[in-house]
Amino acid sequence: MDINESERAAVYKTIFARRDVRGEFLPDPVPEAILRRILTAAHHAPSVGFMQPWDFILVRDPAIKRRIKDGFETAHREAAALFEGERREHYQRLKLEGILESPVGICVTCDRSRAGPVVIGRTANREMDLYSVVCSVQNLWLAARAENLGVGWVSILHRQVLHDTLRIPSAIVPIAYLCLGYVRAFHDRPELESTGWLPRLDLETLIHHDVWGGEG
Template sequence: MLEDIYKVIHERRDVRDEFLPQPLDEAVITRLLEAAHSAPSVGFQQPWNFLLIRDKKRKTQVKEIFDRASAEEAKIFNDERRELYNRLKLQGIVKAPLNLVVTCDRSRDGRTGLGRFHHPQMSAYSCVCAVENLWLAARAENIGVGWVSIYHDDELKELLKIPPEIDIIAYLCIGYVSHFYDSPELEQKGWRKRVPLESLVYHEEWPKNAQ
């Protein structure tokens, strides 16, 4: 069991273009959502909600939001980097049978604010834990997950009728896949290499020569 846990962690991948049209069984979706709902949350706030999207027309509208934002983001890179950016497949919105929006309600259980008085961002961090729980559970089920982060919040909220006070934490594409990459796709395609762990670990205090 211990080896299985580490195996799932190390083999988790961000999936983009490998989704298959095979629908997910409702029992499987429930297991993934239960895994997410079992995540730790500061003050046991449980600030998350899960918005499931299956309609192709709606997914196409979300992709249009992505396309506009992606065109904007491409402009921040120089010519060579922009060319690589434009070749990358950065989403599987329409191709994935299920899209899932994980949101954060920072006011939930607002009477106590346990653990959030000094650090209100802990509500969002708790929701990120829910995302990771779901992602690892999906990998254990041989289901792929892709995290889309290229969009304007206001456009996505308007389309999905998400209230202004609710934060979008993650837009996820979920489904069975043709294959998983042996290493992160962005690393394989030359965008960035994994940073050596030893360069990121400090002891007792932040070193003066830290990068």
């Protein structure tokens, strides 16, 4: 099935317009039909050995969100202590999550035993199932953006908080806690770029030919 020019343009537009959303969420509910489309896109991500190791925990209960937010605050304070001087002050000014503001939280997990002990493609590199779930997260993120919904990945969070709060079995690995919802607006550039935390690297400096450091 070929992709025509307008379809191709839409894919690239979605990729370049994707943002990590933190402080712009609206309280408007996400329609179930749209949520199902987004999860279906996530479920169609590539996975090693076609093991489809992901599960999706949808979080709407304010009390559960509050516990996850408390876990973020603990990890956030720990992270702030790792920076010094102006860098710490800059970090503390950043809005880095929308746990309570977003109408839906989604915890995406990895069941590493789903396809048994031997999985095609995971024999040499055991972590390939974890990477598969990250592909699922990216599918979800891009599908959400195509639906004009924002997504924020809360990475400043200890996994044990998710295990305890969401009753995730010990053998299941939480990969991502995502905040999902409609937003007031999307930023033109990633916030960490626009606020001066780090610049976007020049692609040409990241391309190697044949060997590391090889020039074309």
